[in-house]
Amino acid sequence: MMYNKLIFEISQPGRVGYSLPKRQFTKYDIKDLGNHLRQTDALLPEVSELDCVRHFTNISKKNFGVENGFYPLGSCTMKYNPKINEELVKTMSFAKLHPYQPISTVQGALRAYYELQNALSEISGLEEFSLNPFAGAHGELVGLMVMKEYHMARGDFKRTKVIVPDSAHGTNPASITVCGMEAVEIVSNDQGMVDIEALKAVLNDEIAGMMLTNPNTLGIFEKDIVEITKLVHEAGGLMYYDGANLNALLGKVRPGDMGFDIMHINLHKTFSTPHGGGGPGSGPVGVKDFLIDYLPNPRVKKLEDYYYVANVGDAIGQISGYFGNFLVALRAYSYILNLGKENLMQVGPLATLNANYVRQALKNDYYLPIEGYCMHEVVFDGLKDNPHEIRTLDVAKRLLDYGMHAPTIYFPLLFHQSIMIEPTETESLQTINDFIDVMKKIAKEAKEDPDTLRNAPLSTPITRTDEVFAAKEMIFSYKDYLEYINSKG
Amino acid sequence: MSKVLKDLLYSKSHEWVKKLNEEEVLIGISDYAAKQLGSIVFVDLPEAGDTVEAESEFGAVESVKAASDLISPVTGEVIEINEELVGEPELVNEDPYSAWLIKVKLDNPEELEELLSADDYEEIL
Numbered sequence: 203m204m205y206n207k208l209i210f211e212i213s214q215p216g217r218v219g220y221s222l223p224k225r226q227f228t229k230y231d232i233k234d235l236g237n238h239l240r241q242t243d244a245l246l247p248e249v250s251e252l253d254c255v256r257h258f259t260n261i262s263k264k265n266f267g268v269e270n271g272f273y274p275l276g277s278c279t280m281k282y283n284p285k286i287n288e289e290l291v292k293t294m295s296f297a298k299l300h301p302y303q304p305i306s307t308v309q310g311a312l313r314a315y316y317e318l319q320n321a322l323s324e325i326s327g328l329e330e331f332s333l334n335p336f337a338g339a340h341g342e343l344v345g346l347m348v349m350k351e352y353h354m355a356r357g358d359f360k361r362t363k364v365i366v367p368d369s370a371h372g373t374n375p376a377s378i379t380v381c382g383m384e385a386v387e388i389v390s391n392d393q394g395m396v397d398i399e400a401l402k403a404v405l406n407d408e409i410a411g412m413m414l415t416n417p418n419t420l421g422i423f424e425k426d427i428v429e430i431t432k433l434v435h436e437a438g439g440l441m442y443y444d445g446a447n448l449n450a451l452l453g454k455v456r457p458g459d460m461g462f463d464i465m466h467i468n469l470h471k472t473f474s475t476p477h478g479g480g481g482p483g484s485g486p487v488g489v490k491d492f493l494i495d496y497l498p499n500p501r502v503k504k505l506e507d508y509y510y511v512a513n514v515g516d517a518i519g520q521i522s523g524y525f526g527n528f529l530v531a532l533r534a535y536s537y538i539l540n541l542g543k544e545n546l547m548q549v550g551p552l553a554t555l556n557a558n559y560v561r562q563a564l565k566n567d568y569y570l571p572i573e574g575y576c577m578h579e580v581v582f583d584g585l586k587d588n589p590h591e592i593r594t595l596d597v598a599k600r601l602l603d604y605g606m607h608a609p610t611i612y613f614p615l616l617f618h619q620s621i622m623i624e625p626t627e628t629e630s631l632q633t634i635n636d637f638i639d640v641m642k643k644i645a646k647e648a649k650e651d652p653d654t655l656r657n658a659p660l661s662t663p664i665t666r667t668d669e670v671f672a673a674k675e676m677i678f679s680y681k682d683y684l685e686y687i688n689s690k691g
Numbered sequence: 692m693s694k695v696l697k698d699l700l701y702s703k704s705h706e707w708v709k710k711l712n713e714e715e716v717l718i719g720i721s722d723y724a725a726k727q728l729g730s731i732v733f734v735d736l737p738e739a740g741d742t743v744e745a746e747s748e749f750g751a752v753e754s755v756k757a758a759s760d761l762i763s764p765v766t767g768e769v770i771e772i773n774e775e776l777v778g779e780p781e782l783v784n785e786d787p788y789s790a791w792l793i794k795v796k797l798d799n800p801e802e803l804e805e806l807l808s809a810d811d812y813e814e815i816l
Contacts, residue, residue: 612756618727669755670781673732 204663205260210680212257213247219254245681264663266607267478272629272637274560276579276610276622277371277419279449279471280478286540287474287533296532301524305510312509315502315525318535319486325538325546326448327458328465328488332497334526338446341466341485342377342413347518348464348489348496349411349440350381355496355516361410361438367396369420369614371446374413383410390616394420394572396430405433411440416460417450417577419614421557421622431461440464440493445485448472449626450554450578453547463490472549473534484530500524552627553578556634560623563638567645571617578626584619585645590652594619597644599666600658604640693723693816696788700803701812702764707788714800716765717791720752723816725787728754734776734783736792741769743795745802750792752783765802767795 232239249257267273273280291297299311319331335341346364353361364378365386375385386404391397395418412434416424424430431441443457443465449472451457457465469484470477477483489497495516502525503512525531538546554577561570561580568582584594598608598621610622625634647655657666677683695701700708705724709717725731733753743749743763750761771794776782782790797803807815 615757670730670732673753673755 205263206663207257208680209247209249209254209257210245212249212253215248217248217250217253219249219251271605271607272625272633273607274609274623274625274637275478275607276421276581276624277446277613278478278610279468279578279624279626280607281449281471281474281626282628283474283476283533284537284540287536290536291529291532296529299528309509311528312502312511314532314535315528316504316509318531318538319502321535321538322467322486322488325452325456326445326465326467326488327456328462329458329491330494330497331467331486331488332501333484333486333528333531334498334500334520334522334524335466335485335487336522336526337470337483338466338468338485339373339377340521341468341487342373342442342444343380344485344498344518344521345442345464345466345487345489346377346381346383346413347521348487348493349442350383351496351516351518352440352493353410358438360408363408364410364442365401365404365412365434365439367414367418369394369415369418369616370413371415371419371444374415374444378413393574394418394422394616395424396426398426398429398433401430401433405437405439407438409434409437409439411442411463413442413444414462415444415447416457417447417579419447419622420572420581420616421447421450421576421579421624422572422574423450423577427460435461446471447578450550452550452553453543454550458488458490463493464488469530469534474537475530475533482527482530484527484534486526486531498522549627550578553625556625556627556629557623559634560625560638564641567642568621569619579622579624581614581617581620581622583617584621585648587645588648590648592648592652592655594621596655596658597621597641597648600644600647600655601640602659603661604643606637606640693721693726694788695721695723695809695813695816697809699788699809700764700806701809702762702806703815704762704764706762706764708764708803708806709791710803711794714797715770716767716795716797716803718764718793718795719791720761720783720787721812722787725784728752728759729756730754731780731783734780734792736772736776737769739769739771743767743769743793745805752780761792763795764806765795765797766799767797769793770796 268280268282295310299308315333322331323329335344363384363386365388366374367390368387369390378385388400388404389397416427418424434441440463441461443462445465445467448467452472466485466487469475495514496518498521499513499517500511501514503510557576557578557580561576567586569584569586571583585592594611598611601608612620613622614620659665677686705721707719707721731752731754735751737749745763745766747763748760749763751758752761773791
């Protein structure tokens with residue numbers, strides 16, 4: 203039987219798993235807290251060490267990650283996370299550092315930070331990076347703050363609008379809003395790319411810049427990119443590159459060469475650091491030389507052979523405690539060094555080959571809304587021959603029964619039944635063939651056995667979830683759950 | 692197949708408009724829109740007294756799939772909102788043509804001539 207308990211459900215009043223040391227500070231009395239003393243006991247589980255270990259071991263078996271099976275989650279680049287990265291960050295020289303240690307004792311760590319900045323510069327074609335932002339969306343915000351600061355510093359206060367295509371990741375308009383600017387959305391043309399005329403129509407002296415993902419969220423390379431960046435620059439705006447899809451270009455095309463001025467890189471996607479389940483990510487921001495002064499503090503600099511930490515006056519300020527998720531950045535540096543220049547240049551082409559292989563193999567079973575080659579991911583718009591109106595959701599749920607993670611669904615929003623598949627370069631031909639076989643089998647089931655698909659998944663610990671209920675009844679904790687149960691009598 | 696009611700007017704962004712009299716209309720979303728969104732879990736509406744502007748956003752509907760802006764087909768003042776939808780957004784899925792969203796007093800009734808007839812709307816689906 204599948205273990206299916208919450209730790210609160212195995213809790214027994216008074217049971218302890220750990221004895222706290224005897225109190226050393228006798229002159230403090232908890233009653234001294236007065237009004238600050240909490241009125242009710244905290245609702246905490248009480249279990250023995252053994253119960254606790256068993257609980258977490260059992261629930262860990264329900265986990266699914268890239269180490270369990272194929273994980274083609276579009277736009278997320280779930281590539282394998284090499285173990286050598288983990289070995290490196292575990293070493294005492296990195297794992298036990300304190301940010302306030304004397305600079306002379308952390309030269310190695312500063313050197314790794316500095317060299318990774320340079321490696322990212324070389325890979326992206328942008329002059330300088332800050333590794334401080336904690337994740338992709340944080341990087342977007344920091345990059346936009348740099349854009350805003352650039353216009354403000356020139357005394358150009360009118361530029362408060364940022365252009366995004368309608369295919370953009372939802373984080374783009376969100377970051378623009380959080381940065382106190384206004385998003386201006388433009389429609390895509392029938393090939394899913396930026397419509398040049400629509401772009402021209404919104405360009406004026408209120409435009410601070412444009413955010414673009416290339417290849418875009420449809421997995422298509424914006425082939426007019428040079429013209430796009432030229433138009434935005436002529437109108438006085440800056441170009442922001444959303445690095446979410448950088449994996450497709452790795453080693454082949456550089457955002458800096460395409461005319462971008464600012465970008466963020468998701469190290470946890472393109473550079474193989476673990477992610478999923480909320481982190482930890484890392485979202486370095488890179489800029490062209492005329493924007494370097496605005497990058498956030500603190501900065502790592504080098505004088506002859508000595509590395510030191512500097513704060514720059516024109517910087518947008520500090521956006522993280524110290525140096526961001528340093529150990530995540532270190533894993534990315536390990537990945538870069540392990541692959542080396544030659545192999546890094548194979549990443550984009552192989553990721554693109556794998557996605558196109560899937561595209562070609564499945565195009566008779568799933569509807570391809572856009573013709574032509576894709577880049578590192580392929581978007582289908584639901585099943586092609588679909589007499590029982592099986593939805594993309596049903597297909598995705600059924601994949602779980604075959605031991606594979608579902609792709610991204612219902613994104614991009616341009617299509618109604620989107621399913622977005624990103625195999626990455628780290629999967630073997632056999633694994634990808636297995637996936638293709640399963641997808642074809644599901645397409646067949648959709649015709650012959652639609653009810654199985656409508657009820658899938660059937661073999662997972664939790665079967666089909668009630669998404670409407672989940673969205674309407676916000677139950678986030680055991681306490682919420684108890685309140686809900688009690689309210690229902 | 693999506694239902695299109697003959698006696699209503701429609702916008703390209705899939706809202707319907709029902710004329711109550713010379714200057715008041717009800718606005719809702721079409722059956723096609725409701726079906727594409729899937730199960731609706733939240734409806735965000737303006738307040739009575741707010742103004743809406745043609746082709747501008749006046750609220751949002753959230754389904755299990757996505758959140759989508761509601762685009763007003765007309766310009767005018769919101770005189771009433773459908774309070775029932777706050778507690779029961781699923782009414783929109785059940786019958787999108789009776790689950791109206793807002794009642795608007797038109798600034799310019801001639802604006803209605805710009806909207807699509809049922810036949811024209813069916814063409815674009």
